Amino acid sequence: xxxxxxxGKAPFWLLALALSSGLLLLATRQQxxxxxxxxxxxxAVQHYSAYQRILPEFERRHHVKxxxxxxxxxxxxxxxxxxxxxxxxxxxxxxxxxxxxxYFTRGPLKDVGFADLTTRMAQSGYRExxxxxxxxxxxxxxxxxxxxxxxxxxxxxxRADLVEQLGIRIxxxxxxxxxxxxxxxxxxxxxxxxxxxxxxxDLPAAGGWGLNVLLLQRGVxxxxxxxxxxFDDPRTVDTMLWxxxxxxxxxxxxxxxxxxQPLAKAMSDGLALFxxxxxxxxxxxxxxxxxxxxxxxxxPLPAWEKGGRRTSVWGGTGLAITKQSRHQDLAWExxxxxxxxxxxxxxxxxxxxxxxxxxxAWTLPEFQAPNSFYxxxxxxxxxxxxxxxxxxxxxSPYTATAEGKLSEVFLHGAQYFDxxxxxxxxxxxxxxxxxxQAYVQxxxxxxxxxxxx
Amino acid sequence: xxxxxQYYRGAAPWLLLAPYLVVTLVFTLYPLLSAAVLAFxxxxxxxxxxxxxxDNFGFLLSDPVFYRALRNTSIFALCSVFVQLPLSMxxxxxxxxxxxxxxxxxxxxxxxPNLVGQIFVxxxxxxxxxxxxxxxxxxxxxxxxxxxxxxxxxxxxxxxxAIVLTALWVYVGFNMIxxxxxxQGVDKSLEEAARIDGANRLQVFWNVTLPSMRHVVVFVxxxxxxxxxxxxxxxxxxxxxxxxxxxxxxxxTVIGYLYDAAFNVGDLGLGSAVGWVVAxxxxxxxxxxxxxxxxxxxx
Numbered sequence: 234x235x236x237x238x239x240x241g242k243a244p245f246w247l248l249a250l251a252l253s254s255g256l257l258l259l260a261t262r263q264q265x266x267x268x269x270x271x272x273x274x275x276x277a278v279q280h281y282s283a284y285q286r287i288l289p290e291f292e293r294r295h296h297v298k299x300x301x302x303x304x305x306x307x308x309x310x311x312x313x314x315x316x317x318x319x320x321x322x323x324x325x326x327x328x329x330x331x332x333x334x335x336y337f338t339r340g341p342l343k344d345v346g347f348a349d350l351t352t353r354m355a356q357s358g359y360r361e362x363x364x365x366x367x368x369x370x371x372x373x374x375x376x377x378x379x380x381x382x383x384x385x386x387x388x389x390x391x392r393a394d395l396v397e398q399l400g401i402r403i404x405x406x407x408x409x410x411x412x413x414x415x416x417x418x419x420x421x422x423x424x425x426x427x428x429x430x431x432x433x434x435d436l437p438a439a440g441g442w443g444l445n446v447l448l449l450q451r452g453v454x455x456x457x458x459x460x461x462x463x464f465d466d467p468r469t470v471d472t473m474l475w476x477x478x479x480x481x482x483x484x485x486x487x488x489x490x491x492x493x494q495p496l497a498k499a500m501s502d503g504l505a506l507f508x509x510x511x512x513x514x515x516x517x518x519x520x521x522x523x524x525x526x527x528x529x530x531x532x533p534l535p536a537w538e539k540g541g542r543r544t545s546v547w548g549g550t551g552l553a554i555t556k557q558s559r560h561q562d563l564a565w566e567x568x569x570x571x572x573x574x575x576x577x578x579x580x581x582x583x584x585x586x587x588x589x590x591x592x593x594a595w596t597l598p599e600f601q602a603p604n605s606f607y608x609x610x611x612x613x614x615x616x617x618x619x620x621x622x623x624x625x626x627x628x629s630p631y632t633a634t635a636e637g638k639l640s641e642v643f644l645h646g647a648q649y650f651d652x653x654x655x656x657x658x659x660x661x662x663x664x665x666x667x668x669x670q671a672y673v674q675x676x677x678x679x680x681x682x683x684x685x686x
Numbered sequence: 687x688x689x690x691x692q693y694y695r696g697a698a699p700w701l702l703l704a705p706y707l708v709v710t711l712v713f714t715l716y717p718l719l720s721a722a723v724l725a726f727x728x729x730x731x732x733x734x735x736x737x738x739x740x741d742n743f744g745f746l747l748s749d750p751v752f753y754r755a756l757r758n759t760s761i762f763a764l765c766s767v768f769v770q771l772p773l774s775m776x777x778x779x780x781x782x783x784x785x786x787x788x789x790x791x792x793x794x795x796x797x798x799p800n801l802v803g804q805i806f807v808x809x810x811x812x813x814x815x816x817x818x819x820x821x822x823x824x825x826x827x828x829x830x831x832x833x834x835x836x837x838x839x840x841x842x843x844x845x846x847x848a849i850v851l852t853a854l855w856v857y858v859g860f861n862m863i864x865x866x867x868x869x870q871g872v873d874k875s876l877e878e879a880a881r882i883d884g885a886n887r888l889q890v891f892w893n894v895t896l897p898s899m900r901h902v903v904v905f906v907x908x909x910x911x912x913x914x915x916x917x918x919x920x921x922x923x924x925x926x927x928x929x930x931x932x933x934x935x936x937x938x939t940v941i942g943y944l945y946d947a948a949f950n951v952g953d954l955g956l957g958s959a960v961g962w963v964v965a966x967x968x969x970x971x972x973x974x975x976x977x978x979x980x981x982x983x984x985x
Binding site for chain 2: 440498633
């Protein structure tokens with residue numbers, strides 16, 4: 234047969250290889266698609282393991298097969314965007330990360346690729362049982378497109394052993410100004426080599442996540458509920474002025490300890506005493522620096538003014554049902570099973586430290602259990618106490634643009650501060666902030682289709 | 687009338703070419719035309735588009751952030767040509783001059799960073815650049831008293847040098863291979879003749895060696911400039927918390943700007959317009975290089 238093929242042996246084998254691999258791909262693809270009635274995609278390994286553990290129960294109850302896919306977050310976002318653009322198959326349910334839904338909700342509402350869950354959520358009776366501020370991230374023009382997975386309240390983790398040694402009383406750190414005063418006392422060069430060896434807190438010198446967390450605590454958001462830009466605010470100026478003084482200059486009390494191994498080393502060395510710790514990060518610290526077990530504790534964030542908010546928020550995940558799903562009701566059942574299943578939420582908290590927004594779960598024993606890593610503190614109860622006070626965060630497709638401009642304002646302020654000190658700094662920041670907000674508004678005003686609801 | 691055998695022979699070239707033609711048509715020509723059309727539209731989310739004429743180009747040309755990205759990318763391209771390539775050439779000459787059996791080992795060592803990919807290199811260097819504990823600050827501190835707490839990836843003035851340093855580690859060895867191959871093809875008798883005529887080492891290199899490998903040099907310079915204008919993964923991996931932008935957009939490249947417009951904001955039209963502007967800039971830069979090196983004057 235090969236000899237009779239008119240173009241020779243090599244083209245024959247190439248053709249055979251192409252045909253067989255193509256058929257194999259086609260066959261396995263069909264098989265995979267047939268295997269599941271519902272498909273769920275997630276980017277978080279911990280969620281994936283937790284869901285895998287409980288999905289058999291859902292399958293038994295509903296006599297269906299659920300497929301679950303673990304995909305890297307960036308790949309999941311890109312694939313989902315492309316699949317929706319090309320109208321190819323998408324999962325029935327998708328977990329989305331903080332900041333990613335804006336892309337999908339930028340156009341007219343009819344074009345949003347996710348099912349509108351507003352009515353379902355209202356009718357289910359769950360809405361009131363969930364921390365209200367957490368819906369903001371997943372809404373557009375009053376419509377809810379995903380259900381929040383977590384609260385991510387922020388506390389401060391601190392080296393309790395060192396803090397005690399230095400005579401710092403936690404109850405005296407009521408405001409950020411109190412915190413800065415104590416910080417100025419303890420941040421110093423210990424061995425006389427001209428390099429500061431102990432800082433009060435781990436904060437990035439370029440602003441970034443540190444500034445964001447503090448701005449949110451103070452009630453400053455990049456965008457308001459109607460998607461309007463809202464960071465040009467006197468509170469932003471005040472926060473930047475305070476922050477600049479703490480992270481720059483010879484009297485700074487903060488350094489950036491980084492992530493992963495550098496952070497673990499900095500924490501072990503006691504380079505900084507306090508660390509910004511949303512619930513998810515408290516778990517990272519637990520796993521990354523096991524040698525500090527029993528030496529760390531958590532405290533609420535100092536407030537901006539006495540009696541003010543003692544927490545902030547950092548990050549978030551939501552679960553959405555795609556419009557393309559042919560089993561919307563079943564997908565909704567699965568969503569409820571995964572997010573409002575109190576039997577499971579306790580176990581999930583114990584293995585992640587992540588506080589769910591479903592308030593019923595907070596009374597579970599796992600939330601009251603002492604955590605030996607954090608010196609026996611009842612971690613769940615501490616975070617849950619702050620959870621209802623977490624600020625709302627409204628997402629926008631222009632979040633990255635706004636963050637970039639805000640970073641620009643901060644760094645221009647920093648350059649001015651480094652060169653001229655505090656004199657005239659407020660005016661510089663105010664001017665830059667107004668220009669930055671105008672820029673974001675100009676970019677947003679180009680959106681000719683977004684207004685068509 | 688054609689016999690079946692003659693028919694097969696007549697159709698054979700087309701049949702053999704067909705897969706290539708189909709792939710080129712579907713994956714190159716169609717997207718190219720589609721992108722050209724898209725540049726005059728604004729897309730909003732996944733499903734809507736509106737004709738906006740030249741508005742995308744008008745916006746780009748008046749956007750200070752785009753100019754910042756263009757400036758960053760141009761600085762990187764200049765560093766590639768004037769820092770990276772001379773280093774590659776120097777290493778190639780070093781390897782070409784000796785006769786040691788270690789040559790192959792050094793060649794492999796210098797080329798190997800290229801095998802691991804930009805994302806891995808970016809992650810690795812983000813650790814090396816860590817203030818206080820990072821090896822780079824430690825090394826420089828021991829050598830020159832450089833500040834231990836220098837924020838390579840947090841200080842806008844240091845972000846581009848950090849990206850250039852990282853790229854040097856990856857690409858110096860890669861370009862060295864081209865230069866080494868070209869050096870090995872240089873006619874030794876010409877160099878010998880120049881030396882007999884009294885030329886010193888520098889004169890031999892400048893007047894004999896370099897002109898003999900001119901085609902390779904022009905090729906490497908042009909591909910380096912094109913590669914520089916496509917820089918994307920390295921800043922993204924080095925500066926993950928700001929999506930590769932860096933503080934004050936100091937790490938933002940034109941492709942980073944394109945990605946942001948098309949895939950974070952969701953305006954594929956603006957993304958396409960950026961793509962065309964970048965293509966035009968690359969075309970201009972390449973034409974200029976060909977003109978300056980006189981490569982087009984030869985047959």
